[in-house]
Amino acid sequence: MTELRYGNKAFPLPQSKLARIAIGGGLVAGGVLGFLPILGFWMIPLGLVVLSFDLPMVRRGRRRLTVRLGRRFKKRWPSAWHRHVTEAKPHVRTHRTNT
Template identity: 50%
Template sequence: MHSVKFGGRRFSLPGHPVIRIILGFALILGGLLGFLPVLGFWMVPLGLLILAVDIPMARRLRRRSEIRFGRWLIRRHPKWARRFGFSTAQKTE
């Protein structure tokens, strides 16, 4: 069973890849309509996160953005970086 970690919580995903891909695209499309009352812009990153399970291009985009965000967070807010699981320790070897 596949799962994603989002906001410090783990969510399980449907087992079939086609259903996951449809769900990911539906969340992205719903997020693009985030100005409507029921939908929100938070749906776009969640859709990309779900697509990253099955689509390598989305996986690379997610990983690059996660690394960039982690480095920025370590530089600006080390306490929050530790809270979200980004290491602030420097490796010296």
């Protein structure tokens, strides 16, 4: 199951690649129309994150941004960065098998 993780929360995404691309594209398109009452500009980054699961070009941009922000965070707050790295939980879930 594909899921979007933010902190300790996980939000499930559809297993279908086409559905994920449609959701991500719809969020980006809705974000472009963010000046309308119900839609908002917050939809653009969320749509890009959803699209990054399936589109390599968007995935590379997201990874570059993550590395750049991580380096900036490490440079400005080294003690907080060390605490974050040592206490971080892995993003990969391990499935236990009953033996």
